[in-house]
Amino acid sequence: MATDPTSAGPAPGRSQAAPHPLGGSGVVPDGRGAELFDVAITGFGPAGAVAAALLGQAGLKVWVGDRLPDVHEIPRAIALDHEIMRVFQQIGVIDAIAPYFEPFTNSEYFGVDGQLIRRMTMVAPPYPQGYTPSLVFTQPPVERALRARVAELPSVTVALSTEVRQLRQDADGVTLDISCSDGSPARVRARWALACDGGASGLRGQLGIGLVDLDFDEPWLVVDVLANEQGLAKLPATSVQYCEPERPCTYVIGPANHRRWEISLKDGEDPREAATPERTWALLSRWLTPEDGTLWRQSSYRFHALVAERWRAGRAFIAGDAAHMQPPFLGQGMCQGVRDVANLCWKLISVARGEVQGKAAERLLDSYGAERQAHVRELTTRIKAVGAVICERDPVRARARDARLLAECGGVVRDTPRQDVLPPLETGLIHPTPGAGTLFPQPRLADGTLMDRRHGCGWRLVSDGRLPADALPGLALIDLVHEPEADAVVATWLHRHGVHAALVRPDHYTYGTAADRAGLDRLLDAWQRR
Numbered sequence: 001m002a003t004d005p006t007s008a009g010p011a012p013g014r015s016q017a018a019p020h021p022l023g024g025s026g027v028v029p030d031g032r033g034a035e036l037f038d039v040a041i042t043g044f045g046p047a048g049a050v051a052a053a054l055l056g057q058a059g060l061k062v063w064v065g066d067r068l069p070d071v072h073e074i075p076r077a078i079a080l081d082h083e084i085m086r087v088f089q090q091i092g093v094i095d096a097i098a099p100y101f102e103p104f105t106n107s108e109y110f111g112v113d114g115q116l117i118r119r120m121t122m123v124a125p126p127y128p129q130g131y132t133p134s135l136v137f138t139q140p141p142v143e144r145a146l147r148a149r150v151a152e153l154p155s156v157t158v159a160l161s162t163e164v165r166q167l168r169q170d171a172d173g174v175t176l177d178i179s180c181s182d183g184s185p186a187r188v189r190a191r192w193a194l195a196c197d198g199g200a201s202g203l204r205g206q207l208g209i210g211l212v213d214l215d216f217d218e219p220w221l222v223v224d225v226l227a228n229e230q231g232l233a234k235l236p237a238t239s240v241q242y243c244e245p246e247r248p249c250t251y252v253i254g255p256a257n258h259r260r261w262e263i264s265l266k267d268g269e270d271p272r273e274a275a276t277p278e279r280t281w282a283l284l285s286r287w288l289t290p291e292d293g294t295l296w297r298q299s300s301y302r303f304h305a306l307v308a309e310r311w312r313a314g315r316a317f318i319a320g321d322a323a324h325m326q327p328p329f330l331g332q333g334m335c336q337g338v339r340d341v342a343n344l345c346w347k348l349i350s351v352a353r354g355e356v357q358g359k360a361a362e363r364l365l366d367s368y369g370a371e372r373q374a375h376v377r378e379l380t381t382r383i384k385a386v387g388a389v390i391c392e393r394d395p396v397r398a399r400a401r402d403a404r405l406l407a408e409c410g411g412v413v414r415d416t417p418r419q420d421v422l423p424p425l426e427t428g429l430i431h432p433t434p435g436a437g438t439l440f441p442q443p444r445l446a447d448g449t450l451m452d453r454r455h456g457c458g459w460r461l462v463s464d465g466r467l468p469a470d471a472l473p474g475l476a477l478i479d480l481v482h483e484p485e486a487d488a489v490v491a492t493w494l495h496r497h498g499v500h501a502a503l504v505r506p507d508h509y510t511y512g513t514a515a516d517r518a519g520l521d522r523l524l525d526a527w528q529r530r
Helices: 046-057 082-090 094-100 139-151 202-206 277-283 333-352 358-391 395-408 451-455 489-497 517-529
Strands: 036-042 062-065 079-081 101-103 107-110 116-121 134-137 156-159 163-169 174-179 185-195 211-227 239-242 249-253 258-264 293-308 316-318 415-417 459-463 475-479 501-504 510-514
Touching (some): 036 046, 036 174, 046 062, 046 082, 046 139, 046 156, 046 333, 062 185, 079 333, 082 094, 082 333, 082 451, 094 101, 094 139, 116 395, 163 202, 211 277, 211 358, 277 293, 293 358, 316 358, 333 358, 451 459, 451 475, 489 501, 501 517, 510 517
Parallel strands (some): 036 062, 062 156, 116 415, 185 316
Antiparallel strands (some): 079 134, 101 134, 163 174, 211 258, 211 293, 239 249, 249 258, 501 510
């Protein structure tokens, strides 16, 4: 098994490439003599940038290209969760992005007659991943911080204003035909390719990968406003889901004075007209007037629920919006993309370093699609169920919905943590034991240090001290008797699952657990064999 596949620095025996300036290509016009990259990434949005950082800080040679010259200056994603913050910690950007995040407020759901019918919150402290569980953020500066981190990695080449025209594969690798920033053609050669090029992914089509429709297709207007002091005084103190048949809509409190509305459009309404400033302000008139703030963005979208039928084609993989799209009702779009690349990258690193070889390497890489497709499908199904509560347009059925939700809680609306909606992994590289497939906590140790900062992000065996284990290559042993935690999040997790030890994967998901010595022996034996 592997040493820490996400640690900084080059792999043993690998010399780091000379630094490339941000915007360089790292290729030659006809492809002859071009350096061989380990991974070529198309798309330098959040998923592509996180992938480049994870692979680059492990010493892999990475090429990443994007057709745009810079980040989008309008926000698209607005919400993230603590799992993604843990990945940001892993790639070393937490301090740089901290100014652009705030805790997500509660989301209150109001029914047909304006009554409260549901409240979505976050899990209570102590926070299991070491960060606020639900957050809102400003996307453009966060993306710039991700790109700045990638620019620090000498084994990563970034090519902006560069378009990938074609991907070809053979037994040894992939070749990308590209158009450089000056319009000249060139080629990139790599062992693997990763398409993070968005919902309209050109490479997904070239790979012959279709999308499965999960039966959600609705037109909505998304509006971002920078509200002034007068406007802020008019607005709700919490985020709101207006579950009103006439026009369902969502109001989200973003960082500082950023406020977002997602407003459903009716049959017959022209999406282009809805996105004009005049019509947008008319739709916002329930809350604000043009004197109360500035429109930052107004865009019409069709909210879809789609998932790729497969996530790998030979030496090419897809991730992020190229692999799936879901309605925005729990703010999971960008989270899903980061989960994709966090899952895939440690597997690519293990295979690239030769730590897993032959058929075992192929099975490991295949597990990416198996795990992520099943997880995305299940989460999208759950998001659709949340959307069904919000989007009911029949007044009779909407009143029945309100009555049912209130009856289920005895007439007293209780807090439902958003994190309760997220499913575990249920297939792939897990050992069927209590807690397997769930996201493992990150405790704050007694000296205040978070576990991953102390022990890295490789394979970790975490125990409460009752099941001591012998040292094994590539496995960090974390005994919380000798290194006590300050917040008891692991002790609580172990107790809840009735176990004393957990084997944690490099993407922080639980491979398996053990309640006794025999169970630990079986767990470690299964891990070494797989």
